[in-house]
Amino acid sequence: MAYNYDELYGTQPNALGAPTKAFVDFFAACKDERLRVLDIGCGQGRDAIFIARAGHHVVGVDLSPMGIRDLNAAATKEGLPIEGIVADISTYEPSGHFDVLLIDRTLHMLPDAPRLAALKRLIPCVVPGGWALIADERANMAGFKDVFESDTADWHIKTDKRGLLFLKRN
Numbered sequence: 001m002a003y004n005y006d007e008l009y010g011t012q013p014n015a016l017g018a019p020t021k022a023f024v025d026f027f028a029a030c031k032d033e034r035l036r037v038l039d040i041g042c043g044q045g046r047d048a049i050f051i052a053r054a055g056h057h058v059v060g061v062d063l064s065p066m067g068i069r070d071l072n073a074a075a076t077k078e079g080l081p082i083e084g085i086v087a088d089i090s091t092y093e094p095s096g097h098f099d100v101l102l103i104d105r106t107l108h109m110l111p112d113a114p115r116l117a118a119l120k121r122l123i124p125c126v127v128p129g130g131w132a133l134i135a136d137e138r139a140n141m142a143g144f145k146d147v148f149e150s151d152t153a154d155w156h157i158k159t160d161k162r163g164l165l166f167l168k169r170n
């Protein structure tokens with residue numbers, strides 16, 4: 001872990017602030033659906049908690065045991081359908097399939113080759129008709145698009161602006 005998130009999470013609740021607005025807007029449009037969401041780099045649950053409160057099942061993955069501890073504690077306290085997993089995203093293999101793969105400002109923490117390899121390993125877990133929602137550094141978006149273009153599944157870009165890349169799998 002390049003930055004010590006365990007230290008941050010150990011001293012500050014909700015250390016990363018409010019959920020990302022673009023994700024809030026996306027899930028607001030899905031209010032009548034019950035989706036299975038994989039949140040990569042979930043930390044303390046900045047996005048996972050609001051998504052679960054909206055009625056979706058979330059699997060959150062993060063390298064920080066303290067972040068997952070806080071996420072699981074919040075889920076238990078509120079009775080939310082969240083499963084927190086401590087894992088390194090550079091080697092993590094998703095179990096099962098998901099309607100949404102959400103990656104909120106996490107991939108940029110990896111060097112170029114492992115970053116793209118992680119994305120390539122994660123996207124097959126998205127079901128046909130599902131989504132990949134990515135917020136990251138603008139400089140990384142071209143590489144991410146290349147990964148989706150080289151995937152055997154048919155992906156269509158729905159949002160590509162200001163560090164956001166939302167794709168739908170046909």
